[in-house]
Amino acid sequence: MTVLPAPTLAGDGTHVAEAARELIAAMMLEPTGRITPSVYETGRLVSDAPWLTGHGRRLTHLLVTQRPDGGWGAPGGYSVVPTVSAVEALLSALRAAPGGPRRADLAAAAGRGLAVLSGWLADGPSLPDTPAADLIVPALVERINGQLARFGERPDGWPRALPGVDRRRLDALHALLAAGRPVPLKLLHAFEVLGPAALRRPDITPVAGAVGASPAATAAWVSAGGGPGLHRTALAYLEAAVGQHGGPVPCCTPITVFERGWTLSTLSRAGVPFRAAPKLVAELAAALGPQGTPTGPGLPADADTTSVTLYALARLGHPVEPTSLLGYDLGSHFCTWQGEDGSSVTTNAHVLEALGWHVRHTVSGADRYRARTAALARWLCDIQQPDGCWADRWHASPYYATSCVVLALDGYAPTGAAAAVDRAVDWVLATQRADGAWGRWSGTAEETAYALHVLLGVRGPARRGVRDAVRRGLAYLETTDSRRDDPPLWHDKDLYTPVLIVRAAVVAARQLALTTSDPGWAAAAGPASGASMIRGA
Incomplete structure (x- = not known):
């Protein structure tokens, strides 16, 4: 089991970069993925x-x-x-x-x-x-x-x-x-x-x-x-x-493409410095077929895993034309798979990122996908909860769904999403706990990281109250992140934690703090505890 040192927020970010390298090494060493028992x-x-x-x-x-x-x-x-x-x-x-x-x-x-x-x-x-x-x-x-x-x-x-x-x-x-x-x-x-x-x-x-x-x-x-x-x-x-756990078993295994796509896209989006091994990138690209890619072998291909994989490859400098997503297009939004009962907020946020990247960076994408990104952005804004958050069918916490949507809208919505993003920031500020954490049932490092993605990942000047909320959230990560296991929050037949994906979210939050225009945030948490970054689950 790979043991990773916790990164410090001080200095030039070398510890964050080292944490990212260790995450990538762990994905190569354990290709089936690391997931908690069910x-x-x-x-x-x-x-x-x-x-x-x-x-x-x-x-x-x-x-x-x-x-x-x-x-x-x-x-x-x-x-x-x-x-x-x-x-x-x-x-x-x-x-x-x-x-x-x-x-x-x-x-x-x-x-x-x-x-x-x-x-x-x-x-x-x-x-x-x-x-x-x-x-x-x-x-x-x-x-x-x-x-x-x-x-x-x-x-x-x-x-x-x-x-x-x-x-x-x-x-x-x-x-x-x-x-x-x-x-x-x-x-x-x-x-x-x-x-x-x-x-x-x-x-x-x-x-x-x-x-x-x-x-x-x-x-x-x-x-x-x-x-x-x-x-x-x-x-x-x-x-x-x-x-994997000496007796107990996870709900879904292997999760190779899922783990790699989410981890690499999260690190890339936040600007974490790392280099993905060519073999890792090649295997991720090879997983894409005409209908995209499934979470695991024997499952149907789905728009969520497909869009995150496409976005990760694009951010890594190996873009693939996202035509595989068009089979999931329902007009106003995208289904996760054909025949889906209901709809997924985070699937559509990830599709917006995948298509939005091509609109911004390719001539063909601008012509082919601009109307779809505009429709998706409107759909996501229309289903925002009255309090400013979003909730989703693939995760128990609204902080995950809200961070996915806010980052997609702020990065790739053509126009008209600023008010929805502002309401989401207000909701995050209003729901911080007394100890600096965020969480649905209790404060967790995972949900605190998602809240920090919203506060630190949005373009434009910082809102009133953001600086203090970020300082307290970073301090919470430093004092509690490596001391205990958070409860599982991801939906399968019961709740689970994709360990490396969650750790990537925490690393990304720290990177955002290091690269913000306010250096006081980066120093707010103080030195790291030195406890392990990734624990055996």
């Missing part, structure tokens, strides 16, 4: 693949990550998906495990989880817009109730069954699959909850060893029988996923 995904492997290396460590991970209230995961509706997965996994392990202290620990944890789930489901939880949540919850509640029915004697306090939940979409999908309809490519990422009609499909085969770039989906495919000659690559994929 309670949801780990629970699915406990239940569906107890034969896989690291089973005991996965059970331990479920025990030690349970919250005092009996749930797992982030606050509010974000708790439901990881908690139904963990509870179903513990019940499955209990039915297979012999007696003893270990069984008592599993039973106690399962009982606490059942109690909290009973309350949440009875109240009809509001689920956040995470992938396949409306399929995962009813599918796993059904499995939990099946597990409870098979216990000969339930411990005191356990319910006979959990309350029912809305399963209309799951039932409709089961009916389509039973009628022989193909499994939609975007649903392969949640293959593990699609039911027997999907698991028995002979047309589902792994890509690069994985089904839907998901350990849970791949384990379900292997357990259901898979196909001749294909288990070997799938098992190798699962072993590699297990090896």
